Amino acid sequence: MKKWLVVMIVVCVLTVLVWASKSGNMEDTRRFSNHLGYASGTVFQNEDYKKVVNSNNQFGLDVLKIIGGNKNGNTLISPVSLFMALSMVYNGADGETKEEMGKVLQSAGIDSIEMNKANASLMSLLQRNSKQININMANSIWLNNRFHFQTEFADNSKEYYHAKIQEINVMDKQSPKRINDWVNKTTNRRIKKMVESPLAPDLVAILINAIYFKGDWKYEFNERQTEKRTFHLTDGATKKVPLMELNEKLPYLETEDFQAVSLPYGDGKWSMKIFLPNENSSLEEFQDRLTFDNWEKWQTNFTVKEGKIRLPKFKIEYEQLMNEPLKELGMVSAFDDERANFSKLVTEKNQIWIDRVKHKSYLVVNEKGTEAAAATSVEMKKEMAPLGGPFQMEVNRPFFFAITEEESGTIVFIGLVSNP
Structure with a gap:
């Protein structure tokens, strides 16, 4: 046996x-x-x-x-x-x-x-x-x-x-x-x-x-500003979900295919990056573009910009x-x-x-x-260029996110949200 x-x-x-x-501080990291x-x-x-x-x-x-x-x-x-x-x-x-x-x-x-x-x-x-x-x-x-x-x-x-x-x-x-x-x-x-x-x-x-x-979060969302708004599902249906709201200067990136924003935690050494495909695109198409080389390029293209983001509680x-x-x-x-x-x-x-x-x-x-x-x-x-003026980003359709440690760039969590 x-x-x-x-x-x-x-x-x-x-x-x-x-x-x-x-x-806590790092001591001799050797x-x-x-x-x-x-x-x-x-x-x-x-x-x-x-x-x-x-x-x-x-x-x-x-x-x-x-x-x-x-x-x-x-x-x-x-x-x-x-x-x-x-x-x-x-x-x-x-x-x-x-x-x-x-x-x-x-x-x-x-x-x-x-x-x-x-x-x-x-x-x-x-x-x-x-x-x-x-x-x-x-x-x-x-x-x-x-x-x-x-x-x-x-x-x-x-x-x-x-x-x-x-x-x-x-x-x-x-x-x-x-x-x-x-x-x-x-x-x-x-x-x-x-x-x-x-x-x-x-x-x-x-x-x-x-x-x-x-x-x-480094910048907490105000609970009083959270309200139910329409979220568009992949199959064309819609549902009401609570969207949080934040007005702040944040690292932001916009291309012809998506908007992205980086939400810092605590002292800014950790963050959650949200990537929202444009309305004429989809989360599936974004995944096709989500290569390691593109990820590395995108990280260098974020610029601090004032604007508003609405993000689902999920x-x-x-x-x-x-x-x-x-x-x-x-x-x-x-x-x-x-x-x-x-x-x-x-x-x-x-x-x-x-x-x-x-x-x-x-x-x-x-x-x-x-x-x-x-x-x-x-x-x-065993046996691409940012828009002029404040950005507006309402995450009301399927999106991608990543939680990263900023100094090393290590991805600790990544996810796809189609139904918050």
Whole structure:
């Protein structure tokens, strides 16, 4: 009878509306700052994150293009969530499987250690706090006490991702509760349950990465100005939705195809960028233009301009099985029970492959700011020119958005809203 190795990697990204209580400054970014709890000997260069930011962004845009949008539905993914999860799995891959994963992650030519250093640098950069923005990352590995990680894999997980490895008895009814309690606490009770009880007897490990972010808009929308207005759905129907209103000087971009505005959070180091296709265009046509090269070009063309934006209050709950999109991007052998090569993961000599990759996400946008959460699980089995005057932008039809960290340009969330 075949034994299975199941490794579940769960990445939880959470955005909360409350203000950060404490200001934090980056220390020497060649080593993880003490408040992050990383090994004092973990060394990386200040700008190592630049090696993976473009990879993360292009990977996210590639996945979004394949997933597409549902008619009168909404889509939301966290590129950072997916990228970090698969990067950790990448440490256990070898041969053809590692080569394919590197290409899909847009990281071909970067070895595992360089990727780990770049991810450590990115995690450190993203976790810089201010009075209004507070973000924290946490990782844990729950290992079946009958199995053993290879030393290099375990060391890399601890050193670069600060993953605390905890052994569990998968037959113990308290083990699922311990895992869910950790996720619940780490995500400020936004994600209460990630594993089912009882755990499968063939489970070997659950690896969890959690990101917690909280912040408000730099310029809050006035609730008294929010009013129900008409929103045009993809199929031609209309509905009344609450549109918030903001009059402010904001980074703005307009082309013959779309309007775009950047809404900053807190001290301006994070923002949500809204792209609204013109009335004679569509969200589907915008997606065709949403290439990495165009994204990079658009980021340099925003100029500060006074104007008014009306934006829907909206909520998205989304779930997507990522197997087929990742296969379509070229990550094929990792899902093949005969060709997969994860020989660097555990000491036991067994064939290991990815059974499924699932992504769940949640987002709420209102007058105060944004609340968002995302979880990625990887289960592995074993054997143009601005207009003159103030701009007017009423987001009353399907649109695209991205939440980014401004210094690095990292896309943390991207989404399509067809039905707010």
